[in-house]
Amino acid sequence: MDNEKxxxxxxxxxxxxxxxxxNNMNLDVYRGEFLTFLGPSGCGKTTTLRMIAGFEEPTAxxxxxxxxxxxxxxxxxxxxxTVFQNxxxxxxxxxxxxxxxxxxxxxxxxxxIRDKVEQAICLVKLEExxxxxxxxxxxxxxxxxxxxxxxxxxxxxLLLDEPLGALDLKLRKEMQLELKHLQKTLGITFIYVTHDxxxxxxxxxxxxxxxxxxxxxxxxxxxxxxxxxxxxxxxFIGETNLIAGVVTIKGAGxxxxxxxxxxxxxxxxxxxxxxxxxxxxxxPENIHFTRNIADVGNYNCMEGIYEESVYVGNMVKHILRNxxxxxxxxxxxxxxxxxxEPGQAVGFCWSPKRAVLVDAQxxxx
Amino acid sequence: xRKRFNPGPALFIAAALAILYIPIAVMVIFSxxxxxxxxxxxxxxxxxxxxxxAHPDAVRAFTNSMVVSxxxxxxxxxxGAFAAIGFHRYDFKGKALLDSFLYVPxxxxxxxxxxxxxxxxxxxxIPLSKGTIIIAHITFCVPIxxxxxxxxxxxFDASIEEAARDLGCSELGTIWRVVLPxxxxxxxxxxxxxxxxxxxxxxxxxxxAGPGDQTLSMYIFGQIKTGxxxxxxxxxxxxxxxxxxxxxxxxxxxxxxxx
Numbered sequence: 001m002d003n004e005k006x007x008x009x010x011x012x013x014x015x016x017x018x019x020x021x022x023n024n025m026n027l028d029v030y031r032g033e034f035l036t037f038l039g040p041s042g043c044g045k046t047t048t049l050r051m052i053a054g055f056e057e058p059t060a061x062x063x064x065x066x067x068x069x070x071x072x073x074x075x076x077x078x079x080x081x082t083v084f085q086n087x088x089x090x091x092x093x094x095x096x097x098x099x100x101x102x103x104x105x106x107x108x109x110x111x112x113i114r115d116k117v118e119q120a121i122c123l124v125k126l127e128e129x130x131x132x133x134x135x136x137x138x139x140x141x142x143x144x145x146x147x148x149x150x151x152x153x154x155x156x157x158l159l160l161d162e163p164l165g166a167l168d169l170k171l172r173k174e175m176q177l178e179l180k181h182l183q184k185t186l187g188i189t190f191i192y193v194t195h196d197x198x199x200x201x202x203x204x205x206x207x208x209x210x211x212x213x214x215x216x217x218x219x220x221x222x223x224x225x226x227x228x229x230x231x232x233x234x235x236f237i238g239e240t241n242l243i244a245g246v247v248t249i250k251g252a253g254x255x256x257x258x259x260x261x262x263x264x265x266x267x268x269x270x271x272x273x274x275x276x277x278x279x280x281x282x283x284p285e286n287i288h289f290t291r292n293i294a295d296v297g298n299y300n301c302m303e304g305i306y307e308e309s310v311y312v313g314n315m316v317k318h319i320l321r322n323x324x325x326x327x328x329x330x331x332x333x334x335x336x337x338x339x340x341e342p343g344q345a346v347g348f349c350w351s352p353k354r355a356v357l358v359d360a361q362x363x364x365x
Numbered sequence: 366x367r368k369r370f371n372p373g374p375a376l377f378i379a380a381a382l383a384i385l386y387i388p389i390a391v392m393v394i395f396s397x398x399x400x401x402x403x404x405x406x407x408x409x410x411x412x413x414x415x416x417x418x419a420h421p422d423a424v425r426a427f428t429n430s431m432v433v434s435x436x437x438x439x440x441x442x443x444x445g446a447f448a449a450i451g452f453h454r455y456d457f458k459g460k461a462l463l464d465s466f467l468y469v470p471x472x473x474x475x476x477x478x479x480x481x482x483x484x485x486x487x488x489x490x491i492p493l494s495k496g497t498i499i500i501a502h503i504t505f506c507v508p509i510x511x512x513x514x515x516x517x518x519x520x521f522d523a524s525i526e527e528a529a530r531d532l533g534c535s536e537l538g539t540i541w542r543v544v545l546p547x548x549x550x551x552x553x554x555x556x557x558x559x560x561x562x563x564x565x566x567x568x569x570x571x572x573x574a575g576p577g578d579q580t581l582s583m584y585i586f587g588q589i590k591t592g593x594x595x596x597x598x599x600x601x602x603x604x605x606x607x608x609x610x611x612x613x614x615x616x617x618x619x620x621x622x623x624x
Binding site: 053074080082105149 | 530
């Protein structure tokens, strides 16, 4: 990934009769990067992708593709290709002809087409199936055909609209890694749309978290997971505990927050002013149980009423309720020495380094 | 416990099938009967078929029917396909209304259709000819082709068309390279159906046929007035044979399309 801009979205907006699907979006996509649009359904991620592909016309704003404004270009004139969620293979053509479709339209010489198609077929390991029709393939194989059909054209940018959504979990995980390796091998810029946060974290160089047509946060996987900037991102990515509070002291490198009549120190510089309401986010894996709330060093401690525990295989999930009535989830690797009765008061604590502050309300509406 | 065989339903089905098929079977058998009148079997012959071929009116009626139904089918497939593609791809004002209008000719009684077209031609001073029959037949055949092709298109994923655009097809190129190849089976099967409807129509044709433009169905209908002749049996047998063949081909095509 270098610094050359492949796509620039400038003030991109799309309004359908009543609703704003994409609201004034500004984003640069760099050459060779794997960028993911992540968000719940209806957040505008697919609409954005469709505007880049040319299937939807922006209500306002510009899409600059490789330095050229492509406002007036129909989909067939844009140097991008799409992998559709439901594969969208041509049912009347063989696998080979499906893959060759784009190259034939470009009127390339026949030997060139044959070579490129052959290469693409090898790349997605479909050598045995080239003569079959799409209806004879499994979901995973169809997906490979769809990918081969797109990348054989060597587009500037490959757009992928939840391409693994219809596959079962195991196959999806395999394909995630395969796609990531494919992207690194080819060096093509990928824009990937998904609502699956784990998929986004696994595959992406950068993640664009979207909500209600707005970008909530752009960053690499670790940033998005460990330093969510909005309550929406904290809540949407992974599991998190959200504890409401009010700023009492704004210090250098830390912020003191009052919650449930106790004060907690959170490390880091935040733009919140004294007296402002906000939310403390702590990941369930960063919370420990403590027997003695008074003696935990500089850890932040709270007491809650124990509700239940759930065994989920690789860990034990404990559910508590804090004095403010908020649900607290604590994930522990083992149950060793941590058996509690429902209704029992239990102390828990977290490091000031292991919590972040976000706004009190869910992001802009 | 084994279920005891109950003859009731089987008998009922046998009776229903008998009522449907015995007259047809009798007609087919008697088309090969040597005796001209009466119900007794006097020996096998093909002379009624040969006599039929020597009958200029019957041969002309057959030719007329082939021309009328052939042209009707061709035009209906094209109009139906274009209309269906338009309906499938574009949204426009009055689409729902137009959709219901396209159903109407299939439920309007054939006689009313004939009467109304007859008065229309009369008002417009259009002389009756094969052309006027063809127009009449197209009115009730286009809904058949249109609806069959439209339903085959509705099972056609819109993103496949987008994929074609994405890979470099223009809008028209997409219709030609991707949409049409996928609706050919529906076009053929609906065309065969349209042909059958056109071929067997008597009522509408009766009103809008010019002199000398008698179709085969009209000819058969006319011959009945002078009693059932063995040549008529032979002719009907031929018609049934060709219709059944068409029907089988249509069904086979539709089955293949579903796969």
